[in-house]
Amino acid sequence: xxxxxxxPNENGHYGEYGGRYVPETLMGAIKELEAEYKSAxxxxxxxxxxxxxxxxxxxxxxxxxxxxxxxxxxGGAKIYLKREDLNHTGAHKINNTIGQALLTxxxxxxxxxxxxxxGQHGVATATVxxxxxxECVVFMGKxxxxxxxxxxxxxxxxxxxxxxxxxxxxxxxxAVNEALxxxxxxxxxxxxxxxxxMGPHPFPQIVRDLQSVIGKETKQQMLDKxxxxxxxxxxxxxxxxxxxxxxxxxxxxGGVRLVGVEASGHGIPSGEHAASLNEGSIGILHGAKMHLxxxxxxxxxxxxxxxxGLDYPGIGPEHSHLKDIERAEYEHVTDEEALEAFKLLSHxxxxxxxxxxxxxxxxxxxxxxxxxxxxxxxxCLSGRGDxxxxxxxxxxEGREL
Amino acid sequence: xxxFELEKAFGTLKAQDEKxxxxxxxxGDGGLQNLKGQIQSLEASGVSIVxxxxxxxxxxxxxxxIQAAGQRALSxxxxxxxxxxxxxxxxxxxxxxxxxxxxxxxxxxxxxxxFAELSHEAGVSGVIIPDVPLEEEREFGAPLAKxxxxxxxxxxxxxxxxxxxxxxxxxxxxxxAVTVNGTTGxxxxxxxxxxxxxxxxxxxxxxxxxxGFGINDAEQAEKIxxxxxxxxxxxxxxxxxxxxxAEEIQSLIPKNRDIAANATK
Numbered sequence: 001x002x003x004x005x006x007x008p009n010e011n012g013h014y015g016e017y018g019g020r021y022v023p024e025t026l027m028g029a030i031k032e033l034e035a036e037y038k039s040a041x042x043x044x045x046x047x048x049x050x051x052x053x054x055x056x057x058x059x060x061x062x063x064x065x066x067x068x069x070x071x072x073x074x075g076g077a078k079i080y081l082k083r084e085d086l087n088h089t090g091a092h093k094i095n096n097t098i099g100q101a102l103l104t105x106x107x108x109x110x111x112x113x114x115x116x117x118x119g120q121h122g123v124a125t126a127t128v129x130x131x132x133x134x135e136c137v138v139f140m141g142k143x144x145x146x147x148x149x150x151x152x153x154x155x156x157x158x159x160x161x162x163x164x165x166x167x168x169x170x171x172x173x174x175a176v177n178e179a180l181x182x183x184x185x186x187x188x189x190x191x192x193x194x195x196x197x198m199g200p201h202p203f204p205q206i207v208r209d210l211q212s213v214i215g216k217e218t219k220q221q222m223l224d225k226x227x228x229x230x231x232x233x234x235x236x237x238x239x240x241x242x243x244x245x246x247x248x249x250x251x252x253x254g255g256v257r258l259v260g261v262e263a264s265g266h267g268i269p270s271g272e273h274a275a276s277l278n279e280g281s282i283g284i285l286h287g288a289k290m291h292l293x294x295x296x297x298x299x300x301x302x303x304x305x306x307x308x309g310l311d312y313p314g315i316g317p318e319h320s321h322l323k324d325i326e327r328a329e330y331e332h333v334t335d336e337e338a339l340e341a342f343k344l345l346s347h348x349x350x351x352x353x354x355x356x357x358x359x360x361x362x363x364x365x366x367x368x369x370x371x372x373x374x375x376x377x378x379x380c381l382s383g384r385g386d387x388x389x390x391x392x393x394x395x396x397e398g399r400e401l
Numbered sequence: 402x403x404x405f406e407l408e409k410a411f412g413t414l415k416a417q418d419e420k421x422x423x424x425x426x427x428x429g430d431g432g433l434q435n436l437k438g439q440i441q442s443l444e445a446s447g448v449s450i451v452x453x454x455x456x457x458x459x460x461x462x463x464x465x466x467i468q469a470a471g472q473r474a475l476s477x478x479x480x481x482x483x484x485x486x487x488x489x490x491x492x493x494x495x496x497x498x499x500x501x502x503x504x505x506x507x508x509x510x511x512x513x514x515x516f517a518e519l520s521h522e523a524g525v526s527g528v529i530i531p532d533v534p535l536e537e538e539r540e541f542g543a544p545l546a547k548x549x550x551x552x553x554x555x556x557x558x559x560x561x562x563x564x565x566x567x568x569x570x571x572x573x574x575x576x577x578a579v580t581v582n583g584t585t586g587x588x589x590x591x592x593x594x595x596x597x598x599x600x601x602x603x604x605x606x607x608x609x610x611x612x613g614f615g616i617n618d619a620e621q622a623e624k625i626x627x628x629x630x631x632x633x634x635x636x637x638x639x640x641x642x643x644x645x646x647a648e649e650i651q652s653l654i655p656k657n658r659d660i661a662a663n664a665t666k
Binding site: 011021024025028180181184 | 457458459475505532557561579581583
């Protein structure tokens, strides 16, 4: 009999991972969100509204593009690109923010708080808040504010208030801490639009379901183009939202390899990386149990990657579970390899990928080389690279941004 | 030592018609070698129970004062295990109950079983884990129960009536009633509904109810304490200790103020 995947359980656990490790002040809001989400799932009007915005505002469905020149270059499997970079705001993030903003309205809340690393999720949140007339506060680490000046301006242009976070090292982890603190203090009229498939239940499930549009479309598009499912799908992993969105619809299709690609930064031996699934141990942070980069005493370590969207020390709990049950494989790619792939895709296909997505491209090209020409592989091209161009130019000129 | 020490302490206070004054300090802020002296000075000031904070890299329930204290302790290499070992060494020189306040991750890393065992050896009476609500309690609570160490639960302003009942059912040690929606730290004031809220919880709960977050001076402590069984003061004490003003801590305790007032009459 075919096995049906049904995670999470009613308490939001994915195997031993996930859960709701939050202060009591938030439990009411989290349970309200869970109940509201359940009712929205079966509410046709809500689904119609969501689909309307996905189609006419975000621009879905996104194309599945056969990258012929890249495939030739790799010299093996046929490589397809799922073009999430073509969405409004330039990445997959908006699939989630539009859904959660509609949920915010449904709960009768008028204010939204969000965290952001590089600014992609912040921009996607500010965008839908402008669209749906919600007040928006975005927490962003001090270092990221410096590195991503333009995204700060974009968010402000969209009407959001951006708060720079001085605590810790001033990166994504610290921004999440501050967003959580803000949520605790304003929980009665504010919804927290979490940006990845992480955090306390029901966030990992809601984000996964909203991002699953990626995998569902891919499945149908592959059937239309190739008459069968792909042999593998490949996606980069920071918190893991584009990956889980691509993987989830394929979990019960045992013939499809699910491959997540973490950032190994300066290389695993350097200790400067963001490879939580490969190098982390079981921990609890930001509401969930998952693989976590931490020291012997349980203090959370800073993650590093050239790509600001991947440098998170934890991981969505469902990925931890998929790793344990060996349904998905998790590889890693260094800064240098990602940069090479960034250029490779730009040169061969005229598509400049986000540095995050370049990690997936790098590993996929290696994988494809070892596969046969009648096999197919889909890369989730989670975002476009415009945001990274200034950083890479500076790097080439020997400056650091 | 165990949760029975807490029962005894609250029983004695009740018999004397007094409220509990629980002082939070960050373990290892100023060096672990000073822990004994710090606890003894709190005891001498009239503190009823010590809540000993364990530093954590990402303390989401805490405001700036305790975050900073945690960073200072971490930079001295303080760990959960070191704190418990030090506590075990000095336990015979401390007579008031000690409860540990730690985030979940250091406990998970040490192992919930090992944590319970070390806490027992250290004479710990109760454990407070702010990021472990009822739903996730078993994993941490079950090993502690073997040693009769209380797993202390929270009730907040956002807890519904049904939720309050759930939390009270089987509560141990005392209920930690959070006075604000927000993190620890000094506040301007409190919502008017707080006092009814505290009285309601106190009426329904079999274990004592202590209120904490944002309580800053003897006046607030007295006002809030009047509606429950005691108060918890953290950020202010942490700052006073850091500034080398330990002697001022006693002025935060309402009963000392009464004594002082009587003395000057």
